[in-house]
Amino acid sequence: MTAILKFENLAKSWFGVPAVSEVNLSVEEGTLLGLIGQNGAGKSTLMNMLGGVVQPSSGGMEWRGQPYSPSGPADARKSGIGFIHQELNLFTNLSIAENLFVDGFPRKRGFLDKTTMHDRARGILSRLSLDLDPKVLVGQLSPGERQLVEIGKALHHEASLIIFDEPTTSLTPREVNRLFDTIAALRKDGSTIIYISHILGDVMRLADHVAVMRDGRLVDDGNAADFTISRMIRSMIGRDLSGYYPPRSCTPGERAILELEGVSQPGVIEDVSLTIRQREVLGLFGLMGAGRTELARVIFGLDPHASGAIKIDGQGIAAKAKGRIASGLAFVTENRREEGLMLDASISDNLALVALESFGRGPLGVVEEESLATRAAEVRSELQIKAGNIATQPVKALSGGNQQKVVIGKWKMREPRLFILDEPTRGVDVGAKYEIYTLIDQLAASGGAVLFISSELEEVMGMADRIIVMNRGEVVGEIARPDFEKEKILAMAFKEEPA
Amino acid sequence: MMLKKKSLTDLFLQNATYVMFGAVVLYFGVQQTSFLMPDSMANIVKQASFIGIAAIGMTFVLLTAGIDLSVGSVMYVAPLIAGLLMQALDLPPTMGLFIAIAVGGVLGALNAFFIVVLRIVPFIATLSSLFLFRGFGTWLTSSKQFDFADEFRAFGLSSLFHIPLPIWMFALVLILAHYMLSHTGFGRQVYALGNSQEGARKAGLKTASIQARCYMMCSACAALSGYMLISQIGRLDAGFGEGSEFDVIAAAVLGGVSLFGGVGSVFNAAVGAILIQTVKLGLVFTGVNLYAQPIMQGFIIFLAVLVDGIRDKRTTALLKRTIRPIQ
Amino acid sequence: MMATQITSLNRRFTNIFLSDYFVLYMSLAYVIVLAPFLPTLLTPQNLSNVLSNTWPLLVVAIGQTFVLAVAGIDLSQGAVIGLTSILCAMLIAVTGNPNVLSNAPIWGLVINEDGGFLNGLPLAVPLAIIVTLFVAAGVGALNGIAVAVMGMPAFMTTLVMMLIVSALAIYLPLSENINQLPDSYVALGKGDIVSVYFGTKSESQISRRVIYSLFTYPMLISMTVAFSAHVLLNRTVFGRQVLAVGANRRASEISGVPVTRIIILVFVISAVCAGLASVLYSGRLEAGRPTLGAGTFLLDVIGAAVIGGTSLFGGKAKIKWTFFGVLFFVLLSNTLNLMNLTAFVVDMVKGGVILSAALLDVLRTKLLRERTT
The missing domain is CATH 3.40.50.300 (P-loop containing nucleotide triphosphate hydrolases)
Incomplete structure (x- = not known):
């Protein structure tokens, strides 16, 4: 196994306030990394740096053994990193196929080659075991199906690393299961995955490796097998901050x-x-x-x-x-x-x-x-x-x-x-x-x-x-x-x- | 696949154009049966083709959630320049046609410059160009009437297989524009941009260039529309095309193209143009006072914009994020 | 050293650019530059003319300012002027001309050979003005409801309203003017309170040509409107809420500002101002004319308001700015006329001015943002 991605002393601060400090972590090819932490722990900032949305303040990244510093999301996409944001970026008035190909349609004699587009879209959809006609408008899909279309976009761009940011928030249990099946299939094809979630059970179920962040730092990481949910929770909870809060000067009344x-x-x-x-x-x-x-x-x-x-x-x-x-x-x-x-x-x-x-x-x-x-x-x-x-x-x-x-x-x-x-x-x-x-x-x-x-x-x-x-x-x-x-x-x- | 249950209101909002169309035809038909004769119907389509061509161009701009108020002036000034060149260089009307379209494209590029580069709100930018273009035209003619050569009028009144030239043009533009919007990458990106400009930018689309091409398309269509309309009369008055922007925008919106972007097709615009022409002719047929007719037209446009507003509100509400699945 | 000097110079320049009085300075500079080339520019006659053109436009632009303040726009003001001009005239006309009007739908209903419906009543003129202002308010309310409640875009709503209202204004008298208005009404449009005489004192007969109106009824009316508008926009709860809605509609909603009501009211104010201005315009014209606010008039209003500094993006508006903007615009039109330019060149220049006003707005907003971040 080789490390496909490495963070080296990666840090980002906003107006002098650190959001991510000194993160060192490597992700092995073909594995699934579960990234957890409380809100504001720095997970999103870390992933945004990887996805080219945010530029690091210091430190660097290494992708497939080469120094990697994406100038924007498009750059990251070209390098083979797909980012599925919590807020999906789909055009509801276009079809599934069109959403997949919107930044570069297959063409034949200047016109849109719909046959090729639909064939290729069908191929992608079948990889996702999504039994949908690629001509269907995204506006008619359920949240779960939209999520899968977004994954389809990453597949279309031949992403070899896919970041999922809280993918299950608005899904029904059935849709969640289907998503997990898809993730399993992706892994079988050799994709590397970073999975961010608040649902620790899901992380336990999916991950090979777990990394815990708190206050912008990587505080715990290791093989998923060595983790329990209580270890996850313990790592996420920070130091005790008594004395950091002012004493309460009143007690609740009855009314x-x-x-x-x-x-x-x-x-x-x-x-x-x-x-x-x-x-x-x-x-x-x-x-x-x-x-x-x-x-x-x-x-x-x-x-x-x-x-x-x-x-x-x-x-x-x-x-x-x-x-x-x-x-x-x-x-x-x-x-x-x-x-x-x-x-x-x-x-x-x-x-x-x-x-x-x-x-x-x-x-x-x-x-x-x-x-x-x-x-x-x-x-x-x-x-x-x-x-x-x-x-x-x-x-x-x-x-x-x-x-x-x-x-x-x-x-x-x-x-x-x-x-x-x-x-x-x-x-x-x-x-x-x-x-x-x-x-x-x-x-x-x-x-x-x-x-x-x-x-x-x-x-x-x-x-x-x-x-x-x-x-x-x-x-x-x-x-x-x-x-x-x-x-x-x-x-x-x-x-x-x-x- | 989860299909959303459609309420009756939504069904009406989606098909408002056809409901209105049916009501209008029925109403005028009952008032005047001669209105339903093939002759008057054919006349409606011919008259609708001028506004229709411009409305198809307007659809491109509306799809990007923009607007172009300068079409009336483009309808005036582009054929005028074509006419002047035809006169000076002794060119045939077909050459003039291409010149007019090209001039339209240049004027559209000017609008696009104001909007995309200088970032001026589209309605203000095109409101000023409305006056700029017309001023330029009147300056060229010293606000005198401009007479075209006789062959120009003959060209305009010619027909092919008993179908008048304007209808051919209308059909040609309709098919071309339809292909452009549904069968090219550019066309689909126009829809994407109209759905979410921010999203389009994130997806790496060249939003500025897409918008610019839409404004050019719009002005080119307006130029063609003006050229065809003038070819019916053979001369050009200083006031030609004044207020046409209303008819053009109204036709598109009435047909179901949304002012909020991303919704509608060129067929909508064509149907809208025919609907407007039906109303106009119907009012003439039923002998409504000439001065009262614009009031009625205004109300119908108002209705169309109202329906569009309500439809947009409802879709926005439907797209609101839920945090738990609605079973 | 150099660099700091440049930045301080830059700052000085932006300070002037962003000051309340920038447009006033610009107008003065414009006059100073042009005066040597246009000897007629500074003659009392022309100045009096400039002023008389300023007053009615000011009233309309003030109305527009309120709408712009909530990030809206009202394109129907010109049409409202036409409609109210006709309505008022047909109510108070002293006589009606059957040769001109007998085919109009209003003939016999509100106007006939004996004049308008209210002709002869003791308070005919004020009564008619009140009635027409109510009609204007109704049009404004419709605009406001369509925008605030139905979610229709303001420019489209008011554009369509312009179409309907101007068509109605033309329909009522079948596009004829209504003449023969009472003197008291005409006085509102051009009556002098104080005039200035520039002739030699020994002349016994003062010829009309050398009397220049200085204080006139239109001046009185529009200054009253301006002052009230200033108080309303800057000193009252309502005015503050108007600016708040324009600055951040969502925050205003959450803070309990009655956003819907505010938006409807600003459109009412805009239409009522247009109605009032129509009194000034038609009084001066001594006739009710359905096409009074048609054509490029719209450009004058929006151009004047925006060039003054009121933002198209809402939240920034001052009556003072609008006043200077109107002054600049009137001066501009006046000088263009003095240069004997044709109407279409004037239109082109005005189109260009609107564009520059919009550009100026974009620039100002950007500068203000950069300055505090």
């Missing part, structure tokens, strides 16, 4: 602020019931695609729910986001650039957005600039937003942490009862993270409640009074602070029994 009873929405969430009490920080943990954000959007009224009830203070709640804001809900989304901020606008304008209407006076709604500015200044100092002149400085000139504080601040302007914080520390440096944790504690201590959504287990454990774990749109477990145990929570989230 329920938000209640969900059997809330369902087909394809998104299923039978979710939960209660958040006064002065409580409720942690909501789950892996990518567990339905956390989707649940948050339903609670906030941005997406509908088909059945079940949502109550605030024991009362029914308005159907739309606007009404729910009025009854005291606030939502800091995971996506602050697209959904949270007006990047070109000033800090003041951003802070003012939610509370604006309550500062309008008279029939015209003339903004009371002075009281608005006073309130904004208050919020700014409460949240310790580090900026120059908040009336003129645009938000995009702030650091990630301060931008996040502006998003929290715009809700704080109204003093809401319940804060839904979705990944509030994403893209925020370590120092600012601590400040945000302190803020979370303050928000709860001041009499409100916080629904703290995160895929970083340590921070949920560090801040929450109680944790609810989700998997595939369902609540799969609930655990109170005294019983917090990483293995147990992760096992719930992975839906595996710890051995």
Whole structure:
């Protein structure tokens, strides 16, 4: 066996924050490497470097014994590396065959050679044991079939190494089995595979070799035979970070602020019931695609729910986001650039957005600039937003942490009862993270409640009074602070029994 | 294969053109039975061929989710330049035809330059070229009427096997464009680009060149359309083609080509053009006030754009990612 | 050393380029450069003419500014001007001419030999203006609903609306003008409040040619509109929300901004401004004319708004910018006319100006982005 791929001291940092540091790893030809780690452990960045999506900051790669530094995805593709992203890149208005050949159609006398194209597509589809007519539009395929078409693209480009990034997220069990059959067939043909997944059982079943990443480093790797699920979980969990989180200054009261009873929405969430009490920080943990954000959007009224009830203070709640804001809900989304901020606008304008209407006076709604500015200044100092002149400085000139504080601040302007914080520390440096944790504690201590959504287990454990774990749109477990145990929570989230 | 269950609404949205077509023919037929006679039907197809040719070109641009508002001016200025050259060099009308198409291609390249290179929003870029091109044309003629040679008109009114030349041209362009869109790599890439520009770029397609060729195609078709239409009259007034962009865009959208890109075919555009012409002629047949006719046409276009908007909203909703399988 | 000097020079230049007053400077520079070649440019008569062309256009462009602020566009304003011009005129005409209008669908319904429907009533003019503004608002609301609720692209919706509305405006009087409007209405379009006399004082008879309007009713009206619009856009909750929707629609939605309502309202404002401007235009013309806002008028409006600095991408708009943009555009048209250029050359130049305005917008946005990152 020879190493087909080698990472040598490979590292990548974003604006000085390391995402991948000093990874040394080799992948042998014809094997399947299972790559695991928590969200933000650096798996995606590592794979993006391999796929030519991202350029490394230092270190290098070796592909088939030659130095390898792809300048872009097309370059990687040419070298024989196929990358199947979680978000598929297919054209729904084209046929399967056309999707396979879109960047280089077979031609005959200038025209598209449909016969050849369909024959070759049929060949690829049969390798995937996908019994479909290549003329069928991709828009008519199920998610599982689309996934296979994407694999077909890699086959068409004669990829000898295929990267799968969370391929099973939206597949039914039957489709998953078919995918695994396909992977087995690919291996028989000699392809090398890197398989990224949160479903540890699948990794155990498929992999020859397992590599575990944490905080951008490769922390454990070895033959799959030597791994158990509990070793995987243990390796993924980092050092203990007690003292890294501020002490909680309040305890939950009895009164329920938000209640969900059997809330369902087909394809998104299923039978979710939960209660958040006064002065409580409720942690909501789950892996990518567990339905956390989707649940948050339903609670906030941005997406509908088909059945079940949502109550605030024991009362029914308005159907739309606007009404729910009025009854005291606030939502800091995971996506602050697209959904949270007006990047070109000033800090003041951003802070003012939610509370604006309550500062309008008279029939015209003339903004009371002075009281608005006073309130904004208050919020700014409460949240310790580090900026120059908040009336003129645009938000995009702030650091990630301060931008996040502006998003929290715009809700704080109204003093809401319940804060839904979705990944509030994403893209925020370590120092600012601590400040945000302190803020979370303050928000709860001041009499409100916080629904703290995160895929970083340590921070949920560090801040929450109680944790609810989700998997595939369902609540799969609930655990109170005294019983917090990483293995147990992760096992719930992975839906595996710890051995 | 999992086929999505289609609701009645979706079925209607997908076939809105034909529903509308049926309703229109039925309505005018009931009002005036002579409307259903073969003669008037043949007349409709002939009249539709001019807008139809331009609408086929417009389909290329619409498929990329772009728009071209300058077609009316191209219909005016490209044949004009061809006419001037024919006059100066004493060229036959067939040569003029190729000159007009070539001039159209150049004007389209100019639009493409604004849009692809300077990155100006397509509707603003082509709105300005609408005035630029027409201004250029009126400058050439000093806004006087331009008379073509007699042989030009004879060429335009000629027919082959009792079928008038414009219909032949319409059919030829239709078939060529259809082949281009469904049987060449370029054509399929146009659809890919319209489905997702970002995706097309990721897949390594040359998006700029694809877009540019679509705008050139559009203007070339508009030029041909203008040339054929003028050949029916034999002269060119300063106001020729003004407002034609409406009819052209409307024909395509009415036929089912989406303004949001990636959806529709040249046959849609052709059907749309015939539908528009049916309405126009029907309004004349039923004696609706000349001034009231554009209002009716406007409403029909409005309906078409509305249907397109709703259809797009629904497909976007259908494509929303699910995190658990819907059983 | 050299390099830093260049960058500081660069910065100075970009500062001027990005300043609120860039277009004003540009207009002044333009006048200074052209004045020696066009002796008539700075004559009181011409300046008074420039001003009188500025006022109605300003009103329309202000309406457009609101729509551009939410990243929309309104191409139907010109058609609305035509329709409201006709509607208002047929309501208040002092007499109707049967030779011209007797075939029109409105003849006998709202207008006949005895004038318009409201002719003779004490408050005919204000009443008619209110009615037509309501009609304009209705057109705007339709645009807004189509865009905000039905998800139709703004430029297509308003393009189709332009087609329908202008066809309706032509249909109502069968493309004839409606003349014989009351004096009070005409005054709104060109009545002087203060005029300036440049002749010699000893002349007993002041000939009409040397009186130049300085303060006029159109000026009063459009300055009032501009001031109110400025307050509305910059000082009120509504205005802030308009800019927010343009800056980031999704973030605004999540923050509880009533996005749908805002979008509908800006289209209403745009149409109402067009309706108001039609009063100024038709008053000046002393007639209601169905094709009043047809043709290249659209270019003047969008060109003026965008060249002023309002972004086609939304979120950036100031009434002040629009004012300078309108001034520049009017000066441009005026000088082109003074140069005795033909209408089509003027159209070509205007087409080019729109293109440069759009380019300027792309450039400005890029510069602003680079500057803070």
